[in-house]
Amino acid sequence: MEKGSGMEFLGVKLKNPLVLASGVLGNSFDILRRVHENGCGLVTMKSIGPAPRDGHNNPTVIDLGYGMINAVGLPSPGYDQMEEEWQELATRDFPLNASIYGGSVKEFETVAQFVSDKHPDFIEVNISCPNSEKHGMMFGISESSAHDVIAAVKKVSRVPVIAKLTPQAPDIGRIAKACEDAGADAICAINTLGPGMLIDIETRTPVLAFKKGGLSGPMIKPVALRCVYDIFDAVSIPIIGLGGITTGKDAVEMIMAGASLVGIGSAVRYRGIDVFQKVNEELNQWLTSHDCKIADIVGVAHDIS
Numbered sequence: 001m002e003k004g005s006g007m008e009f010l011g012v013k014l015k016n017p018l019v020l021a022s023g024v025l026g027n028s029f030d031i032l033r034r035v036h037e038n039g040c041g042l043v044t045m046k047s048i049g050p051a052p053r054d055g056h057n058n059p060t061v062i063d064l065g066y067g068m069i070n071a072v073g074l075p076s077p078g079y080d081q082m083e084e085e086w087q088e089l090a091t092r093d094f095p096l097n098a099s100i101y102g103g104s105v106k107e108f109e110t111v112a113q114f115v116s117d118k119h120p121d122f123i124e125v126n127i128s129c130p131n132s133e134k135h136g137m138m139f140g141i142s143e144s145s146a147h148d149v150i151a152a153v154k155k156v157s158r159v160p161v162i163a164k165l166t167p168q169a170p171d172i173g174r175i176a177k178a179c180e181d182a183g184a185d186a187i188c189a190i191n192t193l194g195p196g197m198l199i200d201i202e203t204r205t206p207v208l209a210f211k212k213g214g215l216s217g218p219m220i221k222p223v224a225l226r227c228v229y230d231i232f233d234a235v236s237i238p239i240i241g242l243g244g245i246t247t248g249k250d251a252v253e254m255i256m257a258g259a260s261l262v263g264i265g266s267a268v269r270y271r272g273i274d275v276f277q278k279v280n281e282e283l284n285q286w287l288t289s290h291d292c293k294i295a296d297i298v299g300v301a302h303d304i305s
């Protein structure tokens, strides 16, 4: 067996530590299956919400080369309008992480209860949704809101619950701890950074139709590493680290910051759908050349000699 392959995460067997980030490839069964076939250990769905949402007008995603800016606006058919997808997903032979969002604690609970009955392997709770009852404030920037959402989801979920955090939190370690105290089984960090903006100097207007958008890809890696490092100091549950991971060496860095699994989103665009295979090979090469396994290096950047 390869050094980076064949592992268990919260009781679920994964072929490797690489995770598809939520949202970058949607929720079509065929695409999610292809991602798994192309070397992804854990496939995350696009966030599913309480009601149908169209998302924002185009343009919604701009590739800057060194990363992307997006304002897709969480388009979703609504949790109870996806019967076809759920039926297909029930036939899957790969581990599935179902991402959910809500505009209130009650909505998170309702969506979680429904989704839990569809038997994903995990529920990932996107608490960085700007469309909230708190007039745009994200659940993920307040310890008490983060706690309340995770506690409500835990109450109804039959599967392990993962809290997905935003780098906008002033102290992400404290948010992670609030989630752990509420019963979260793992933390996923980070969601997109920002919001940011681009201006078209000829039309003198913002480039994105929604004007502002979240940043992802290589440019956010240093922030993602710092967030995972802070979270590792604050909690004892495992971390899925993501944000700008594009190569095997990026994955090694993320694991050394404290991640047990490593997510990949924007790099699908930069290196193709088989980026998972490529990063896994590069990760294994690094582990072999340094004569170690993943477990040996999780959080080692914290060891002060």
Ligand SMILES: Cc1cc2nc3c(=O)[nH]c(=O)nc-3n(C[C@H](O)[C@H](O)[C@H](O)COP(=O)(O)O)c2cc1C
Pocket (backbone or CB within 6 Å): 021, 022, 023, 024, 046, 047, 061, 068, 070, 072, 074, 099, 126, 164, 190, 191, 192, 215, 216, 217, 218, 220, 242, 243, 244, 245, 263, 264, 265, 266, 267
């Ligand atoms: C186009 C796009 C759509 C996204 N949609 C979601 C989403 O629905 N739910 C979510 O939790 N994160 C979403 N994200 C954030 C990613 O899951 C990930 O956290 C972020 O892009 C950082 O990882 P990366 O630099 O590898 O892309 C989206 C990102 C992009 C670029």
